[in-house]
Amino acid sequence: MATGKTGSVLIVDDESDVLFALKMLLKTEVKEVVTEKNPDNLLSLLSKQKFDAIFLDMNFKSALNTGNEGIFWLRQILEKDKDATVILITAYGDVELAVKSLKQGAYDFIVKPWHNDKLLETLHNALQAKNGKKNGKATIATQHTTILGQSEALQETLHKIEKIAPTEANVLILGENGTGKELVARALHEKSFRANKPFISVDMGALTDSLFESELFGYKKGAFTDAREDRPGRFEAANGGTLFLDEIGNISPAMQAKLLTVLQNRQVTPLGSNTPVPVDIRLISATNEPIYELAAKNLFRKDLIYRINTVEITLPPLRQRHGDIELLVKHFAEIYAQKNHKPVPELAPTTLQKLNQHSWPGNVRELQHAVERAIILAEGNVLQPQDFSFSPMEMATIAAPTIPAFAADAGMPLSEIERETIRRVIEKNKGNISKAAKELGLTRTALYRRLNKYDI
Numbered sequence: 337m338a339t340g341k342t343g344s345v346l347i348v349d350d351e352s353d354v355l356f357a358l359k360m361l362l363k364t365e366v367k368e369v370v371t372e373k374n375p376d377n378l379l380s381l382l383s384k385q386k387f388d389a390i391f392l393d394m395n396f397k398s399a400l401n402t403g404n405e406g407i408f409w410l411r412q413i414l415e416k417d418k419d420a421t422v423i424l425i426t427a428y429g430d431v432e433l434a435v436k437s438l439k440q441g442a443y444d445f446i447v448k449p450w451h452n453d454k455l456l457e458t459l460h461n462a463l464q465a466k467n468g469k470k471n472g473k474a475t476i477a478t479q480h481t482t483i484l485g486q487s488e489a490l491q492e493t494l495h496k497i498e499k500i501a502p503t504e505a506n507v508l509i510l511g512e513n514g515t516g517k518e519l520v521a522r523a524l525h526e527k528s529f530r531a532n533k534p535f536i537s538v539d540m541g542a543l544t545d546s547l548f549e550s551e552l553f554g555y556k557k558g559a560f561t562d563a564r565e566d567r568p569g570r571f572e573a574a575n576g577g578t579l580f581l582d583e584i585g586n587i588s589p590a591m592q593a594k595l596l597t598v599l600q601n602r603q604v605t606p607l608g609s610n611t612p613v614p615v616d617i618r619l620i621s622a623t624n625e626p627i628y629e630l631a632a633k634n635l636f637r638k639d640l641i642y643r644i645n646t647v648e649i650t651l652p653p654l655r656q657r658h659g660d661i662e663l664l665v666k667h668f669a670e671i672y673a674q675k676n677h678k679p680v681p682e683l684a685p686t687t688l689q690k691l692n693q694h695s696w697p698g699n700v701r702e703l704q705h706a707v708e709r710a711i712i713l714a715e716g717n718v719l720q721p722q723d724f725s726f727s728p729m730e731m732a733t734i735a736a737p738t739i740p741a742f743a744a745d746a747g748m749p750l751s752e753i754e755r756e757t758i759r760r761v762i763e764k765n766k767g768n769i770s771k772a773a774k775e776l777g778l779t780r781t782a783l784y785r786r787l788n789k790y791d792i
């Protein structure tokens with residue numbers, strides 16, 4: 337009798353009730369369900385048979401009840417088969433540990449007591465991801481954000497976002513400029529239980545040591561000359577919601593120490609006050625700096641990294657995920673065609689070739705601006721390779737030039753001088769926008785506005 341069902345699942349749990357209930361449920365969905373009570377038999381089982389998904393208990397009663405046993409077995413499974421799809425079964429109180437297990441390579445986790453529908457959805461997603469990893473298409477769309485990506489790397493990121501958004505885990509997002517770190521931070525917030533509370537973003541790269549405390553912790557009237565009234569800091573503004581500390585890798589050791597204290601105590605003391613104010617925030621941080629290298633050189637505190645990186649999301653540069661380029665170009669083409677009252681253009685095959693060959697030092701942001709320019713410049717309804725011209729940031733990442741001093745001509749318009757100055761400072765800083773902004777005395781946002789304005 338053909339049932340049409342496919343797939344095989346292994347369940348490892350030392351509670352017979354759990355094994356029985358899960359088996360009954362999963363049998364309705366997949367062709368084969370194998371159960372195992374003793375994790376010691378796991379590896380020999382896996383030597384004999386491959387499973388499409390493995391449900392693994394986090395807490396075996398026989399051992400220390402810390403959940404680490406689940407992590408131990410997870411590691412064993414992944415050592416044997418790095419592509420194994422492991423879904424952890426965890427008790428309600430262990431969610432933070434389960435979130436950590438995602439870092440160790442678990443596909444997902446379910447919390448006991450589970451909802452059957454939710455569990456089947458998890459299995460379904462796992463099986464789909466396994467079968468469709470190569471050519472899936474993924475999108476996360478919330479009220480204010482759309483994240484697109486069909487590359488394997490982006491799909492994994494999107495899955496992780498769905499998983500960790502509803503937890504309280506602190507998240508550290510790593511990636512080059514323009515890879516979508518802020519977008520991911522916003523999506524995490526919007527998919528969290530804090531979604532209707534504030535999302536406060538702070539550009540740490542733009543904060544000087546002297547502004548750090550007043551900006552983050554606030555101040556009382558009279559705390560310093562210009563403090564004409566009480567002002568809450570960003571921590572208080574984010575109370576109940578999410579605080580996004582962007583460019584956290586750029587802060588000085590003194591700021592790192594102050595930040596660590598606040599995160600440990602979960603309270604801030606405004607300048608000019610003696611009374612600490614408790615704050616309830618979910619922390620998301622991001623940086624384009626190689627933060628672990630900085631920590632190895634003692635330039636960034638390791639204890640601060642451990643505070644902020646309960647879960648890590650690494651966004652690969654666009655040049656390493658060509659699979660996303662076409663999707664993103666079409667997405668931005670639609671947006672900018674509409675904005676500029678033009679029909680949505682087609683993409684010539686040679687154009688896509690050119691875009692795939694470009695190294696995208698400014699990542700998705702650069703692509704977004706390139707598409708906008710192309711739409712404005714395009715003659716017909718097909719985007720041609722010549723409609724795309726690339727920014728000098730490209731050159732800056734290839735060579736680290738010593739730039740001759742820039743001498744403005746007497747008759748040069750001011751806007752041209754500004755454009756050229758910005759261009760050179762970016763080149764000098766090898767495309768690092770934060771450093772360039774600092775050198776120019778601008779915030780990164782202000783610099784990005786000028787890049788757009790001057791078509792850099």
Ligand SMILES: Nc1ncnc2c1ncn2[C@@H]1O[C@H](COP(=O)(O)OP(=O)(O)OP(=O)(O)O)[C@@H](O)[C@H]1O
Nearest residue numbers: 482483484485512513514515516517518519700701
């Ligand atoms: N996967 C994606 N799908 C759709 N849009 C994206 C994606 N990734 C990035 N973008 C867009 O690219 C632009 C840059 O993204 P974002 O500001 O989040 O990058 P970032 O990594 O925070 O940059 P920076 O480090 O310079 O602050 C934004 O307009 C964002 O909406």
